[in-house]
Amino acid sequence: MSMSSLAQEVAKRRTFAIISHPDAGKTTITEKVLLHGHLIQRAGTVKGRKSGQHAKSDWMEMEKERGISVTTSVMQFPYHDKLVNLLDTPGHEDFSEDTYRTLTAVDSCLMVIDAAKGVEERTIKLMEVTRLRDTPIITFMNKLDRDIRDPIELMDEVENVLKIRCAPITWPIGEGKNFKGVYNLMTDTVTLYETGKGAVIQDGKQIVGLDSPELDIAIGDYAVDLRDEIDLVRGASNEFNLAAFLSGELTPVYWGTALGNFGVDHMLDGLTAWAPSPQSRATEHRVVEPNESGFTGFVFKIQANMDPNHRDRVAFMRIVSGCYEKGMKLQHVRLGKEVRIADAVTFVAGDREQVDQAWAGDIIGLHNHGTIQIGDTFTTGEALKFTGIPNFAPELFRRIQLKDPLKIKQLQKGLMQLSEEGAVQVFRPLRNNDLIVGAVGILQFDVVVHRLRSEYKVEAIYEPVNVATARWIQARDNKVLEQFKQKAYDNLALDGAENLTYIAPTMVNLQLAQERHPDVAFLKTREN
């Protein structure tokens, strides 16, 4: 493979995720994006991950009942001359840890806001995460077919609450029943909205020129109002600036309705034109650039039993540099082992396909037989380790008990696999045979019992356990560590990946332990 074709492939790619508050329209907009990407022919027939084969499993039933999405899938499609990778992020706040790691694997984000509601709490949290890496943000103001809040006020709210400047690219004309379309401030073009066409790609009648008499014919008095308003908007808002967008300081803002499939294509035009191609990533030793010929990638998510027919575990890897070719040999750096990868998969709206080639910016799925962990790095030889893909110490704990004690092997296996996914963590105290489940959010406990039942045929229940918090233990000196192990034996446990963990019955206990053992590090996050 020549360097120039690598550079071309990289330049073509746009890898992004959608962040939003539940119900703002993420699922609906994802579906419309897939429609524009020609992955589906008609919206409403395939409801993304919420139908098709997966919907048949109990697991997905639960997702549907609760109205949350708990899986991350990856969708790739061409759009104009670009190749777009859309990573689906779990929507519920209980899965923030998973979402956090997914956001490490993208180069830009689409923020969807319900224009009737404005900036909501979950969006604020997710924006905080994107800020850690100054990820460029594109904004879509959704549900213009409803009565919305004042557009200028909405943009002010985004600027004040989320601390990012807004540059309107389009501007809405009317709202609710009187939503007429949008005006593009950059191209001086009005696109007219037609109702009842949400399931298909619309032609969208366009009128060039704000002063065009055609506009008065098409939308009557709204044309007069629009001209006044645009004057005001141009004066009061920021102009789009590519550098400010790329550094995460300014967001281009689009308006439309995902349900009506209006405005989604405008947003995609902006995304493919301006969002960054695959970016470099830091390792412990150096920064890796996407155009390097050596292959590198990191695992940001593991998921068990994605497909009930396959019963397997898939590790999602973001390719950081170079090209994956079927059958290539890669170094699994943490294990110091060479593996031949012949069966990596890509995901197309829930279906998986064998992949022959994939490039920096793409996400591929590796079959995981228990050897891969979140945060693992794969390379064509160089001993690198990507940083910034953490596990967070859980904040909620329960002891898990079997209804049928003979099924302990299945329980252990199930828990280990589910903890590998990183959504839940399992701790085994050194001093007894308890199995303690730790989670960042309460819903995860239900998910674990549900999945143990449907995927591992184990009936389990929870009991309260006297654990308030957990910290991963590290010590520079082996002697210090051994001494600590003896002294703190009763409070020590191993997590799913055999890492030593301090489980504290109270915060005060933790504080005392830290004071008593100043040479020992009590870590709230862990990178493999």
Ligand code: GDP
């Ligand atoms: P998610 O929770 O963010 O994935 O939100 P969904 O896409 O599931 O949408 C939540 C609800 O809002 C659903 O009932 C959608 O039909 C509805 N919805 C989404 N987009 C629009 C829109 O543009 N207009 C209206 N009126 N409803 C919308």
